Amino acid sequence: MNMFRFPVRNTPRKLKKSFGVGSGPAERIKKLQMLVTALIRNERLEAKESYCLETRGYAEQLIQIAIRNGDRHAETMEKADYWLLEKDLVHKLFKVLVPRYQNYTTAFTDYHFLPKKVPGSGVQMGILELKGNPWPPVVPRQRNQKYLLTNVLISTAKEEYRMEKKISPDLKNGTHDKLNQLDNT
Amino acid sequence: MFVRSVHNCCRVCLKNSARSNAFSYFIKRLLNTKVARKLTNEEARHKRNEIFNEERARQLTFITRIEKIQVEHKGPPEDCTLIMNKGLSTPFNCAMHIGELLMNRSVLALVNGKPWDMHRPLVEDCELKFLHMKDENPILSNQAFWRSCSFILGYILETAFKNEHYVELCSFPVPNVTSGSFVYDADLKLPDWSPSAMELNCLSRVGQSLRYSDFKFERLDIDVSVALKMFEDNQFKSEQIPQIAVKSETGSTVTVYRMGDHIDISRGPLMGSTGMLSRFNVTAVHKIESPQYGPLSRVQGIAIPMSLSLHYWTYEFLMKRATKLNQAPIPTVFQAKSRSETVDNQGEEKAN
Numbered sequence: 001m002n003m004f005r006f007p008v009r010n011t012p013r014k015l016k017k018s019f020g021v022g023s024g025p026a027e028r029i030k031k032l033q034m035l036v037t038a039l040i041r042n043e044r045l046e047a048k049e050s051y052c053l054e055t056r057g058y059a060e061q062l063i064q065i066a067i068r069n070g071d072r073h074a075e076t077m078e079k080a081d082y083w084l085l086e087k088d089l090v091h092k093l094f095k096v097l098v099p100r101y102q103n104y105t106t107a108f109t110d111y112h113f114l115p116k117k118v119p120g121s122g123v124q125m126g127i128l129e130l131k132g133n134p135w136p137p138v139v140p141r142q143r144n145q146k147y148l149l150t151n152v153l154i155s156t157a158k159e160e161y162r163m164e165k166k167i168s169p170d171l172k173n174g175t176h177d178k179l180n181q182l183d184n185t
Numbered sequence: 186m187f188v189r190s191v192h193n194c195c196r197v198c199l200k201n202s203a204r205s206n207a208f209s210y211f212i213k214r215l216l217n218t219k220v221a222r223k224l225t226n227e228e229a230r231h232k233r234n235e236i237f238n239e240e241r242a243r244q245l246t247f248i249t250r251i252e253k254i255q256v257e258h259k260g261p262p263e264d265c266t267l268i269m270n271k272g273l274s275t276p277f278n279c280a281m282h283i284g285e286l287l288m289n290r291s292v293l294a295l296v297n298g299k300p301w302d303m304h305r306p307l308v309e310d311c312e313l314k315f316l317h318m319k320d321e322n323p324i325l326s327n328q329a330f331w332r333s334c335s336f337i338l339g340y341i342l343e344t345a346f347k348n349e350h351y352v353e354l355c356s357f358p359v360p361n362v363t364s365g366s367f368v369y370d371a372d373l374k375l376p377d378w379s380p381s382a383m384e385l386n387c388l389s390r391v392g393q394s395l396r397y398s399d400f401k402f403e404r405l406d407i408d409v410s411v412a413l414k415m416f417e418d419n420q421f422k423s424e425q426i427p428q429i430a431v432k433s434e435t436g437s438t439v440t441v442y443r444m445g446d447h448i449d450i451s452r453g454p455l456m457g458s459t460g461m462l463s464r465f466n467v468t469a470v471h472k473i474e475s476p477q478y479g480p481l482s483r484v485q486g487i488a489i490p491m492s493l494s495l496h497y498w499t500y501e502f503l504m505k506r507a508t509k510l511n512q513a514p515i516p517t518v519f520q521a522k523s524r525s526e527t528v529d530n531q532g533e534e535k536a537n
Binding site: 149160 | 318319321322323324326327330331362363364365487489490493494495499502503506
């Protein structure tokens with residue numbers, strides 16, 4: 001439970017102008033607190049990519065330690081109190097989210113890219129959401145195309161090609177045993 | 186012209202052959218020798234068609250009064266209820282009422298959960314669904330398509346050669362898409378023939394032209410005696426028919442299909458019509474040895490339906506694979522009982 005379950009960058013992203021020109025580290029944290037609170041409250045939010053991905057780490061860590069330590073752990077409560085600006089969400093964290101994510105082996109959040117607006121500022125926007133939320137899915141259900149006639153033909157042809165490639169090194173060494181086996185079967 | 190000079194197998198030269206046949210027949214009569222007239226595929230096909238028409242007309246006379254059945258259609262474009270004619274209306278007729286999309290794309294119908302041919306009359310109140318090649322789980326459609334392609338290979342073998350070659354079709358195995366090719370085993374009676382690329386192309390073109398003919402596959406359940414009469418010119422089929430009949434539900438029926446003027450035995454179901462073919466290639470003719478039937482030719486091919494598209498490079502790659510000998514069981518009387526498509530009427534189907 002110590003590792004994040006999604007790729008994390010070594011260095012923090014710069015969140016310039018998080019509260020207008022002249023924003024510093026304090027404003028950055030204030031902004032992130034607001035985003036983490038909003039995420040726990042609404043279970044889905046739309047923001048710039050860098051904001052989403054920075055928020056993701058803090059939100060995941062908060063849920064992880066809540067699952068690990070429970071609500072009778074002073075440090076965990078202190079952390080929850082720090083990140084959740086609206087205090088009723090502390091109850092939601094321990095009573096709703098901890099049971100929901102207890103048996104997860106994957107990350108608790110999902111990130112989706114949004115298309116860039118053209119013409120526009122060119123900023124990459126994204127959607128950050130908690131898994132298992134009650135909203136309709138961001139990505140529509142994809143049809144399974146594995147069993148289409150062409151795909152069946154291609155996948156089996158690929159497999160056969162790979163098998164032949166596996167056997168070919170033995171041919172170079174002069175041992176034909178594997179090939180003979182294949183012919184017999 | 187090149188093809189004719191090598192093997193006399195192209196359809197193009199039928200006219201010349203007819204003339205030479207007539208000439209030799211005339212000479213033989215002049216010499217006053219006893220001539221056993223050689224049976225041709227064309228005559229055999231003509232005979233089968235006559236029997237088929239006769240039998241279908243006879244079966245239609247059983248329907249003296251038109252009764253109505255209620256058909257509940259489930260699925261796009263909308264669920265609806267149709268009142269159709271019992272024993273006359275087919276799923277295709279239902280599709281005509283519902284929408285053109287279903288007419289064009291449906292390969293098979295599911296009637297009360299059972300796969301049903303598009304042109305097979307409905308016999309009772311039922312729930313109807315239509316299947317197509319791009320379904321979420323198109324295994325049934327794939328099998329029907331692959332089986333129909335084997336069926337079409339039979340048509341090609343019977344029609345592409347000159348009349349002097351009497352081709353006897355034997356059987357085709359259970360459709361297996363993963364094997365990469367569909368198969369028809371037949372006795373071509375050309376022991377030394379190995380087809381050139383051009384000749385394979387000629388055979389393929391017969392299949393490709395079917396797309397424009399848009400023949401529908403008609404199903405008919407017939408009695409053993411009629412089936413034996415229909416296929417009396419084919420030693421393999423007449424041997425297989427009693428075994429097929431024993432395995433059928435009533436113990437004495439055989440299911441035959443007609444496409445255009447080609448009739449063959451198949452368990453079915455087959456696809457709606459040949460208009461669904463897009464690419465069709467005969468890729469190889471291998472010699473196989475059957476313990477019961479002797480030397481046979483295993484003709485293989487590959488095809489893609491109209492609704493699916495492939496890059497030409499990929500298709501050529503698949504074609505190369507389809508030239509390898511298909512490992513489907515060799516037709517024998519014993520295996521024909523357990524595995525072969527034309528014989529095993531009621532057996533379980535393998536999944537893809």
